[in-house]
Amino acid sequence: MPKDFLAGAKDHYDVVVIGSGLGGLTAANILAREGRSVLLLEQHYKLGGMATWFKRPGGNIFDISLHGFPHGMLKSCRRYWSQEIADSIIQLEGVRFDNPMFSLTTSFNRVDFTELLTTKFGIAQQKVDEFFTTARSMNFYDDQAMTTGELFEKYFPGREDVVRLLMEPITYANGSTLEDPAITYGIVFSNFMSKGVYTFSGGTDKLVKCMEKEMIANGVDIRINCNVEKITIANSKIKSVTANGREISTDCVVSNANLRATIFNLIGEEHFDAGFVSEAKEVRLNNSSTQVYMALNEDDHVDRSTGDLLFSSTAGRFKTDLLLSRDITSRTFSFYYPDTRPNKHDRTMIVSSTNANYADWTGMSKEDYDASKADLVETTLDALEKYLPNARQRVEHAEAATPVTFEHYTKHIEGASFGTKFEGLAVSRALPEQITGLYHAGSCGIIMSGWLGTINYGVIVANDVENMLHKQATSSV
Numbered sequence: 001m002p003k004d005f006l007a008g009a010k011d012h013y014d015v016v017v018i019g020s021g022l023g024g025l026t027a028a029n030i031l032a033r034e035g036r037s038v039l040l041l042e043q044h045y046k047l048g049g050m051a052t053w054f055k056r057p058g059g060n061i062f063d064i065s066l067h068g069f070p071h072g073m074l075k076s077c078r079r080y081w082s083q084e085i086a087d088s089i090i091q092l093e094g095v096r097f098d099n100p101m102f103s104l105t106t107s108f109n110r111v112d113f114t115e116l117l118t119t120k121f122g123i124a125q126q127k128v129d130e131f132f133t134t135a136r137s138m139n140f141y142d143d144q145a146m147t148t149g150e151l152f153e154k155y156f157p158g159r160e161d162v163v164r165l166l167m168e169p170i171t172y173a174n175g176s177t178l179e180d181p182a183i184t185y186g187i188v189f190s191n192f193m194s195k196g197v198y199t200f201s202g203g204t205d206k207l208v209k210c211m212e213k214e215m216i217a218n219g220v221d222i223r224i225n226c227n228v229e230k231i232t233i234a235n236s237k238i239k240s241v242t243a244n245g246r247e248i249s250t251d252c253v254v255s256n257a258n259l260r261a262t263i264f265n266l267i268g269e270e271h272f273d274a275g276f277v278s279e280a281k282e283v284r285l286n287n288s289s290t291q292v293y294m295a296l297n298e299d300d301h302v303d304r305s306t307g308d309l310l311f312s313s314t315a316g317r318f319k320t321d322l323l324l325s326r327d328i329t330s331r332t333f334s335f336y337y338p339d340t341r342p343n344k345h346d347r348t349m350i351v352s353s354t355n356a357n358y359a360d361w362t363g364m365s366k367e368d369y370d371a372s373k374a375d376l377v378e379t380t381l382d383a384l385e386k387y388l389p390n391a392r393q394r395v396e397h398a399e400a401a402t403p404v405t406f407e408h409y410t411k412h413i414e415g416a417s418f419g420t421k422f423e424g425l426a427v428s429r430a431l432p433e434q435i436t437g438l439y440h441a442g443s444c445g446i447i448m449s450g451w452l453g454t455i456n457y458g459v460i461v462a463n464d465v466e467n468m469l470h471k472q473a474t475s476s477v
């Protein structure tokens with residue numbers, strides 16, 4: 001008999017959270033801490049969603065999305081998770097750029113960027129200050145007519161090199177383009193510029209283990225290997241969810257699954273207003289990624305001056321669509337030195353990440369797909385050679401992931417790395433107006449994606465849910 005992963009689960013919960021990405025985990029933890037009965041259902045055999053890792057023989061552990069996040073994570077983790085988690089957040093010292101326009105190393109904060117822009121790029125101090133002040137003052141309620149491209153043109157007309165410095169890391173961090181609303185750039189860029197780029201000491205495995213410990217202490221009923229097949233609606237209200245064939249009653253669902261999958265696959269468009277459905281259909285998915293995971297031979301080390309995060313490109317010009325091309329010219333290398341996991345083996349890992357289109361990786365025969373992955377590994381080793389001489393001999397293990405891999409493990413439509421484009425946020429926020437008790441807390445809208453964005457979105461949605469449950473309880477007294 002197959003194992004029953006829902007054995008012992010109750011028939012009713014105040015809240016069911018679908019998906020254990022950082023947004024889902026955070027919402028589940030806060031609601032349980034408030035005293036709500038919470039069931040967390042994850043279809044994969046591991047918690048974390050995109051915030052995940054995998055192991056290979058010889059003590060090699062690879063992180064998928066632990067490359068860098070803003071300082072704001074410290075406050076969010078201290079408040080909504082634990083001091084232990086907050087205490088493991090440390091700064092990445094060396095962020096490097098290497099492309100035909102410029103090569104430089106930066107601590108990636110406002111002071112250092114100001115210095116670079118004025119001295120190396122020759123921009124007037126006043127212009128730089130104005131740009132930072134404008135970006136810093138942007139918020140979600142601002143006019144969304146101006147695009148990021150127009151913002152750059154206003155402050156740095158004709159300066160493709162400056163645009164590259166300012167935009168390349170953000171495009172990599174959330175897939176945004178020059179055509180997206182300027183606020184999506186301004187908010188994320190300013191978050192990083194406040195104090196630099198941070199990482200989690202101990203790796204993603206430690207983070208997720210700490211989060212699991214905290215959720216257990218707060219009473220979340222955590223269930224892995226539980227695929228939610230359906231959310232049932234009755235009279236425009238949440239009635240139940242069905243996972244692994246079992247129906248569980250609830251008044252409230254927080255879906256951390258892909259926004260479009262939640263609306264069209266788990267619920268069905270017949271439960272929403274026609275106007276809402278057409279708006280939801282217009283929501284574009286964000287791009288996906290490819291990655292190459294490389295482990296250095298035991299006892300081999302990379303010089304620390306190589307940097308922690310290296311934005312490398314051979315493209316003469318910076319164009320966001322070039323970053324998605326199968327013909328890869330831009331790669332972001334993350335170097336994980338042995339102190340990434342201080343108590344583990346003395347191993348160095350390198351992960352190369354590139355934004356990618358799902359369409360470029362589907363519809364192939366198995367042979368073609370495998371050959372394309374092998375080619376991705378080979379071309380990445382070639383590119384790494386510049387920063388790690390004799391890379392081929394020094395790397396003992398290398399393998400690749402594609403948009404199809406991300407789709408497989410997280411069920412994100414088309415393997416979208418950062419959920420949906422900006423218009424997804426309004427649709428996500430409008431769900432409770434369509435169906436009482438239905439919420440979504442997961443990557444969407446660029447500013448609500450990435451580790452910090454999704455954790456903060458989990459907090460916002462947990463507060464919405466708490467308010468709704470509180471109102472329901474007081475109105476029925």
Ligand SMILES: Cc1cc2nc3c(=O)[nH]c(=O)nc-3n(C[C@H](O)[C@H](O)[C@H](O)COP(=O)(O)OP(=O)(O)OC[C@H]3O[C@@H](n4cnc5c(N)ncnc54)[C@H](O)[C@@H]3O)c2cc1C
Pocket residue numbers: 018019020021022023024041042043044047048049050051064065066067068069173226227228229256257258289290291353406409410411412416417418419441442443444449450451452454
């Ligand atoms: C290659 C790559 C690199 C990245 N690098 C960075 C980085 O350096 N810094 C950063 O801040 N962010 C980075 N990100 C983005 C970041 O990882 C994500 O934005 C964030 O982790 C997403 O969290 P989420 O809450 O939206 O949930 P997700 O991680 O998308 O998880 C959704 C969860 O829902 C589950 N699920 C889906 N459908 C069902 C169902 N029907 N039933 C049950 N469970 C279901 C999935 O299995 C999954 O666990 C990167 C992402 C990728 C792919």
